[in-house]
Amino acid sequence: MLKIGITGGIGVGKTIVSRMFQVLGVPIYDADTRAKWVMHHNTALRQELEDAFGPATYTDAGALDRAYLAGRVFNHPERLELLNSLVHPHVGNDFNEWAAGHADKPYILKEAALMFESESWRQVDEVIAVYAPLELRIKRLLKRDTHRTEADIKAIIARQLSEEEKMRRAQHIIYNDDQQLIIPQVLALHEQFSKAEV
Structure with missing residues (x-):
């Protein structure tokens, strides 16, 4: 394939x-849509994001607080790079699993x-x-x-x-x-x- x-x-x-x-x-694998899904559902990534950006990264209800996270990385290239370095490997694994199907x-x-x-x-x-x-x-x-x-x-x-x-x-x-x-x-x-x- x-x-x-x-x-x-x-x-x-x-x-x-x-x-x-x-x-x-x-x-079609939509990486942007899947990245959002992975950020919500992958427990290892959730922990990595909270460790990097604080417990407010997720709301009390467990949803990703996109506005908070965007505020933390916007105009901070090093933080954006950190965010991407955490998210992209998990999305890559998700893609491999999807492709196998x-x-x-x-x-x-x-x-x-x-x-x-x-x-x-x-x-x-x-x-x-x-x-x-x-x-x-x-x-x-x-x-x-x-x-x-x-x-x-x-x-x-x-x-x-x-x-x-x-x-x-x-x-x-x-x-x-x-x-x-x-x-x-x-x-x-x-x-x-x-x-x-x-």
């Missing part, structure tokens, strides 16, 4: 591209915004980078995330690995730039991955 990663910065449309693969019957498929997809930053590209055979120009990404995000300002969006983008670097490291690029149709690009890769010998 081939393991394919799909990544791209905020606003490039990687989730839309992933859904197209899903319609074709490809199992889909061994009958020709290939699976792992969608992760921080594929290269988290080193999770090491768990996949090839990576697709979804690309969109900066101006288009900002326009999409202002429409989608009405609570964010253009300055907020640019700050998030500035903290992520550059699109140029992601495209350099990826084996495949899907252009979601409103100039090229996405579906033919997805279908071409689907055909290629479905026939691949691992």
Whole structure:
């Protein structure tokens, strides 16, 4: 079974591209969603997070206090690095368990915004980078995330690995730039991955 990663910065449309693969019957592992699940349900990770960021990391009811945790790591790169170093290994283990349950498929997809930053590209055979120009990404995000300002969006983008670097490291690029149709690009890769010998 081939393991394919799909990544791209905020606003490039990687989730839309992933859904197209899903319609074709490809199992999709959404690393961001699963990370939230693991942070709630993995007892070892819960203890590690409380040790690192304090007992207020979880509410009295046992739920992750995302606002508290965000406040602890925002504008503190070393704390964010610590958070990621605790969470990513557990998500990696979760992915491996999930992937084992889909061994009958020709290939699976792992969608992760921080594929290269988290080193999770090491768990996949090839990576697709979804690309969109900066101006288009900002326009999409202002429409989608009405609570964010253009300055907020640019700050998030500035903290992520550059699109140029992601495209350099990826084996495949899907252009979601409103100039090229996405579906033919997805279908071409689907055909290629479905026939691949691992």
